Amino acid sequence: MDFLNKENLERIYRHASRAYPEECCGFVFANGGVHEGMNIQNELNARDPDIYQRTASTGYTFSVSDTLMLNKSFRSDNPVTVIYHSHPDVGAYFSKEDEDKALFLGQPIYPVKYLVVDVREARPCGAKLFEWANDGFVCSQEFSC
Template sequence: MRVVVEAPAGRTIREHAASAYPQECCGALVGRASGESRVVAAAWPVENASEVDRTHRYAIAPSSYLEVERRANAQGLTLLGFYHSHPDAPARPSERDLLQALPRVDYIIVSVVRATPSDITCWRLRDDRVAFAPEEIEWRPES
């Protein structure tokens, strides 16, 4: 599977990750599934609702999740997944990420080093739910 990220969504993800530093940011990926690809038309920032160390954890409140679902449905879009940042850490899923992962959704992770987004990866929980599988990302250029 391949995840195609439209330019405005990619810009939002990078800017949100940089502005939230040194805390983790999080948000929703919305768009459309098309054959073997999922096209992310928009990235919607969501408040990090973690009640513990936000420099190493993120959480999306159930009310925020429902609001994203409603907003996406109203615009004829689908919630495809989520993004979050790893401040001063690799763009690889953590054990915490694995524990809170949902099946059949994409997770974009942004490594942010000294407030600058660097490596960006995408992952999907495997069917056996014991690990993530990497996903290919295609970044659409500005038109």
């Protein structure tokens, strides 16, 4: 199964465009289904800016129901295989923040790959897929638009 086929990529690109200038987030399931998540980073920032210093323009946090869906998927026969989010105007790289979010005690929390979408002035400009390789995340695939 090609989780990141043209149709899925285009759907994710559209999500990234719509969310601009904020980050979008979501996931792709083993059967190829795409779930567009809700980025609640602005609500967290408004509630407690000392703890949640980033807004939705520079960070993402899945809603509670998204997180439940994600966690439940790993106990089902259709697990999430890719978690995606977008980077408005800064390029598709795996940031320190992204790494912190993906790891717990230095090990990946979820058995997934991470897709980062490069979106500039609301236009998607490709994406990069990152996966865990022993002691860090490496870019394993690049996609154009």
